[in-house]
Amino acid sequence: MSGTEKSKAHAEQAKGKVEETVGRAVGNERMTTEGRADQAKGKSRQAKEDVKDAFRH
Template identity: 50%
Template sequence: MSGIDKMKNKAEELSGKGKEAVGNATDDPDLQAEGQADQASGNLKQAGEKVKDVFK
């Protein structure tokens, strides 16, 4: 299950990067912020998965 969670978290991070890039290209600050939030969320979840792995 952990591997699937890691892939989902990475996908969320990459999706955030895409949203941020589109927001930059279209000068849409809301989309930029949403992309940055998605990236931060994905990174935080990945960090949690790494901590879980340490304690296995």
Template identity: 50%
Template sequence: MSTGDKIHNTGDKIKGTAKEAAGKAVGNERLEAEGKADQAKGDLKQAGEHVKDAFKD
């Protein structure tokens, strides 16, 4: 996994965590759901990169 991909995936997870927290703080369920989706997106991308790395070896 390249460093750029790691940073981007971590960024998605951080952005999702922030959105989820903001949604909870203001009672906005849509924003909270978007945050959870962003976190899942980051996790999925990271898992895909790990699979690619496994096949490179």
């Protein structure tokens, strides 16, 4: 996996986790949901890069 894509995936997951946690703390369901969505996008980006890596080797 390229370093930049890996970093983007991890950053997106971390951002989503923080957003979800803050949303839960303040009782904002929309923020919690958006945080979960960001985490899912990060995980899908990481999965896509893992598949690319599997075919490169």
